Structures are given as C-alpha cells and as structure tokens.
Amino acid sequence: MTDAVDDVLEAVAERVEPDADERAALERAVDDLLERTTEAVEAVDLDVDVMHVGSTARDTWLSGDRDIDVFVRFPPSTDREVLRERGLAIGRAVLPDGEATFAEHPYITGTYDGFDVDVVPCLRVEAASEARTAVDRTPFHTAYVREHLAEHLAHDVRLAKGFLTAVGSYGSDLRTRGFGGYLLELLVLDHGGFRPLLEAAADWQPPVQYDLEEHATTDFDDALVVVDPTDPERNVAAVVSRTNVSRLQHHARSFLADPTAAAFEPPTPAPIEADEVLADLERRGTHALAVAFDRPDLLDDQLHPQLRRTEAGLATALEAADFEVVRSAAFATDDRAAVLFETEVATRPAIERHAGPPVHLADHAERFFERYVDDETVYGPFIADDRYVVERDRPYPNARDVLSPEAIDEAAHGQHVGAALEDGYDLLVGEDLVELLPEFGADLGDYFDPSP
C-alpha cells in the first residue's frame, strides 16, 4: 500500500530520472570520450589507465545534469611535475578547446557534444587512505558505489539529490557546504532508500554517525558523520555545515508532514528592488555596512572560504568595538564580491569605561592611577567597588571607522581577499547599500527574506 509521500515521490520521478534519449546521448558521449582518452594515453609511455567516474558513471545523475568526469590514473610513484605535464597533455588531446584549471590539482575542463567534461589526472594509489589529493580518492568512491548500490536505489539517490537541490543544500562545494553526491549515495544506501533517509533525518539527534563498513578508527567532532567506506579516517560529511544539517532536518519533517511535489522545485528568487531594500532597512532600524570589491582571481572553492574568513574577521572586529552584528553575509559574482553587516547601532559614546586593577593590589593599582591621574582626556580615576576606573576615549565610536582601510587591515582575512581589499574597496553605509544592486539583487533578496 502506498501513501501520500509515496505518491508524490512517484510523481516527481519524471523530473529526476533521465529518459532514454538522455541516457543514449550520455552513453554515446562517454564512449567517445573514453575512446579518445585511451588513444591519448597510448601516446604516453607510462602505465596509465582511464576511468569514467562521478554520478554519470554511477547511474545516479539527475535528469538535466551534463557532467562527465574522465579520470586518467598514473602510477603512484609518478613525479608530481610529470603527472601535471602529462595529465594536462592528455586532457588537451581529448578536449582540444578545453582549459586548464588549477585547484588542489591541475586538470582540463571543456565541453563535448553538449556535455561539461573534466579530464582529470590522478594517482592510482593502493587505497583511498593513501590519496595525496582529493581526486585520488574519487575512483574508489565510484568503485564502492558501483559495487554496493542496487539499481533500484539509484533512483532514490536521484530523489535525494533533487530534494536537496530544492532545499538549496545540494553540493559539497565550499560555497554550499551541503550534501554532495557521494554522501547522498552512502546515506541512501545505508537507509535502503530516500524515504527512510528522510524519516531518519527528521529524527536525527546530532551527533549522528553512520559507518557502513563499521571500520571507523577516529573520533569525529562533526554533527553528522558518515565514515568513508573506502577510508576509515575520513568523514564524508565533514564539509556539511551545521546549518545544512538542520535544514535537511527541517525540510524532511516538513515534507513528511505535508508531501508536495513543490518540495522538489528549487525556489526562483526574484531580485530585490532598491525601494524594497530601503523599506527593509527602515523597518529593521539596523545600521548596514557593506564592503564591496573586485573579485580576486580565485575559483569558487577557494573564494568562498576566504570570503567567510573575512566576513568572520570583520564581524569580530565590529563586535570588539561594541558594534554587535545582527546578521552578516558574503556574496560573490564572477566580477565582484561583497561582505555585508547589519550592526545594532551606528555609534557608541566617545568614551568607554576602563576598569583598572583592584585598589588593594598596590603596585598595579598605583601604576594605573599614576598613568591616568594627570590625563586631561579621561574622566577619573575614580573608585568603584574594589577598583580604579577611568572613562577614556573609545578607539572606534563609529562603526564605519572599524571598516576604514587602516582598521580593515588589522582584521583576520582570507589571504587573497585581504590582498584584494588592500587594492581598494567601496564602503557602503546605510542607504548606500542599494549600490549593491542589481549585481547582488538575488542575494539581498534572500538576505531580507530569509527562510529555512
């Protein structure tokens, strides 16, 4: 017997399941690419093999996905420089119009027959735990999923991916910090389906740990732990933010209580307009400050952690100057980046209370007293309870001065973001926030209409 949840899951099948034409097109492209890669490899006098990896290799790809990952595996003893040079050469032979990309590891990315293709050199290490870089692990993941994931569960993985996409928590990239494909494959596998996964997630009492191979050798700190079946020391869910764990819990409950196909539709936010931004600022009564600057030349996975570091560093600096941050955010487009803060107030008094040592600690107390007794700029020293106190000039009576070039330079930053800020930035205060439009209209729309 089926119920409303099952009915909806069946109804959304069409959205997530590739149809026969899509499958045929993919298979053709993959066959061609593997053949081209094998040919290119033969030109290299090394023991190199070729693997199709990723979700298209695992049959867990979503209808509409256009990603094909071809991995070229070199012997584990291969010199780093050789790997790089030969690997890129093979990639260029496969994708003559491709471009070299340098993340943790260089590879060639391009298109073939309408698909987005990566040709990635890696090391054919003995075990995932011996991986030098993340890409060395990927073939093990693909092999594990291929071996263990029954065909009917591939469909459930697609449902999981579709659901998390709609929630906005799909992807292990460092912007999203959500649930990646491999993680969802393991969760669906362990629960025997998407619906049992949802039911379990609704009831999670973090920390929650999954260990399909029952081989964990490490204590993990994360709220959600899924021990990598191919590497006992790795938590596949380590990248998932605490917020994304909670969001899955919320949306799982919400869907189970009121199952609708709409839960699988990603929201399509309308960019916010200037008058709405101004109305929100007026309504909220907060003090808005944004630092907007040219995006440094970084990949998303490098940029976003750095942006968050700068966001946290500047929030800390604002709070240290007694400008409590109501909320903050960081945004980036291809060209520009911005960190946004709403502080409780725009100004603090010119003075701040500065308590000295207890009066009975004679040496310290006398030094404190002598330092200030003839200082005309302070009020006091006077005595409150057991201590000397002065009211002295506050270093930053205005929030905006905490974001001055000199002060911003003192804060903690992501390295390249810090360097970009040294090159210059726009400080937008209060109503000037609208200058972030239209570039960051969708981001600001989310910001001023936050949802789970």
Place this chain on the structure above:
Amino acid sequence: MTDAVDDVLEAVAERVEPDADERAALERAVDDLLERTTEAVEAVDLDVDVMHVGSTARDTWLSGDRDIDVFVRFPPSTDREVLRERGLAIGRAVLPDGEATFAEHPYITGTYDGFDVDVVPCLRVEAASEARTAVDRTPFHTAYVREHLAEHLAHDVRLAKGFLTAVGSYGSDLRTRGFGGYLLELLVLDHGGFRPLLEAAADWQPPVQYDLEEHATTDFDDALVVVDPTDPERNVAAVVSRTNVSRLQHHARSFLADPTAAAFEPPTPAPIEADEVLADLERRGTHALAVAFDRPDLLDDQLHPQLRRTEAGLATALEAADFEVVRSAAFATDDRAAVLFETEVATRPAIERHAGPPVHLADHAERFFERYVDDETVYGPFIADDRYVVERDRPYPNARDVLSPEAIDEAAHGQHVGAALEDGYDLLVGEDLVELLPEFGADLGDYFDPSP
C-alpha cells in the same frame, strides 16, 4: 624622631582638637542636659537611668561638632508602647521645642544652647548581643571605648575622623556607608594610633578582619570586618561599602607618600553650570536619562537605601533592554530626589534576534516554527547552525521608553520611592538634564568630575 607625616599630623591637630572654650561650653551643656533629663525621669515610676553617650561622651568629638546624645535607659522588660510614650515624654520635657523623629525607634531631637541634642529612649539590656534595636547597643559601645581608649588615642581618633571626613567616607549613615565614629575608635585602638592605622590600611588585602576581644563566633562575608567587642556576632564595619574601603586605602597611600595638611580639608565642590553639563554630555557622547521626583517623606537613612534600590532596578531594566549603563547615580535634597543614568546609546534597532530551540528537538522546534511561520511581523524563521531564528519586534527600541510610567512600574524599587514614582515624575532626556540644576548642581559636579 619625627618625619613629614608626623609633622603634618601635628599641624592639623588644631583643626580637629576642641579648644578649652569649646570643651567648657560642651561640658556645661551636657551637665545641664543630664540634670534636666534626670529630673524628667524622676517623674516616671520606672527604674530608668540616664547616660551621656556618643563621641562627646567618649572625648573623641571633632572640634566644631555640636552633637550631644542623651540616652534614657528603661528596664529590658518595658513594653514597646510604654517605652515609646514615656521616652518621648521625657525627651519633650528636656527639649520643649524638640521634635519627635521616628527611625527604627522614636526619639526627640532638638537644640540646646547651640548644640544638636538627641534624647533617645532605649532598653537597658544585659548585653549588647541582646539589643532589640541599634540604640540599645550604644551604651555598651560608649562604655567599651571609655574603658579601653587611652587619652592620647582620643586625639588619634579625632585625626581619623578628620581624615575620613575630608575623604568623604566618614559616617555610618546609609547615605555615606562609610566609617562611623565607633568603627574608627576601634581601629585606632587596635592599631595604637591613627598613623599605624593608615599604614595598615594602605596594605590591606581584603578580606581583612579585626577582632579586639578575639571572640568572633561567626564567619563574616565583608571585605572589612571589625568584630564588635561588645557583640561577637556583629561586624561594626558591615555598613562600609566596598568603594569606601578602597577609598581609605587609596587616600592612606596617597597621604603617606605625600603628607599634606590639605588631606584633612574636605573638598568644597562648586556647583556645575548648565553649559558645563552640556559640554560634558557632548564630550562623552552618552545618552543621559534622569527620573526626578518629589522626595518621599523619609529620613535619609530610609531614603538612600531605597533610592539605591530604585537606581539598581532601573539600571537592570535598561540593561535588560540592551541599553548598557555607563554610569548611574542617585541624588536627594530635602525636597527632591533624582536617579540619573547614562546609557551607551539612545536607540536600538526595531528588531531583535530571537533564537529558538535546536532544530533536532523536534517538538519544541516545531512549536517555535509554527508560532512564527505565518507571522508577517517577523523576519524568518530561518536556520542558523542548529537553531531556528526569527528577528522580531524589540519591546523597547528607545531607552526612554524603559523609563515610561508603565515600564518603570515593572522595575524593582525601594518601596516608598516606587510609590512616589507612581505619583508622578519628570523624565529628563539628553540636554534636558540641565533641569536638574541648580538643585543638584554639586552632585552633578561630582558626577562629571569623579575622583577617588
């Protein structure tokens, strides 16, 4: 051999020591008063005796002091109502123009021959520890000091009183919460002089305990403990505020390091002018709020603890509404009273962050979510880390509203001060603070030029 400290102490002797004429006048007045009281007592058919108590009885009075205390001691079994009635009748007979005063205990206060005289009925209890009210203890204190304080130490007690007067910490009244006469007598007695007391105070490492009779039976919590030689369970210094302990330490060090006769001169503060108040507020950049009202009909010793309770209660209310208090004060004249606050800011945003339960606590979390999901007045619910969060209307975005009649009524108050505020008050905000002038000019002068 004497040093600079001794030289100064000798030089100030004249200021504190009553001269022969003063002594003669006092003795005359005391003799007359005791005679008049004894006569009045004879009209009463009870076993009542008469005692001269206080500093004039102990020969520790300061030149210029005009206080004579005559105690009329009734048998310990005397009924409360009888004590009151007969006691006041005797007082009225001694001081026909005197007035009845009702503190813990009723008595007659008036003037005689230029002296301020109190005629106080009390119970002749067996021991100070059996005192029903504070006045029952006084005869024991007088007897103890008369018995133990050598004549040369009376002079040192006078120096101590003169010094603490100049510091502003002389008096066990509940406005000052300083060092009373009996306390200073005991401290001088224990140290064998004023200078050794100063030297000890400079080095105090609170908690400090003195116990002349080595008979303490209780653990005391106070920073300064002087066990009453006439009652092992009582700390004579219990009333001394922590600030006044520290002030004595500061001024003792300061005088020993740089002995000057000026240390015995009470400051004569010039009342602050309106333009100076405005300049200070501008300079400080704080937000001033004062609640000014008619003084309730209370003695100083009743009023000041209540004023402090109201000051603390309103400060707590302001801080609870996120208006951090930089400094506060409470003032009273014979007619008016005021509590003053300087807050860091005048306004907070219209909204405040309100974090709900962790999302994984399903029952609580769902209730929180349902409460707010359709509430158009809040931002959210959204998820931050493990919790639901909304930004909802802040109850008091303006500091002044925390001092509105409705809000002020919710705060903790001294009883009669709370009642007085219900009858009405003036709320003075920002520059309106000058309306406290000229009445509280000296208090505000101290406030804006605080010293140890």
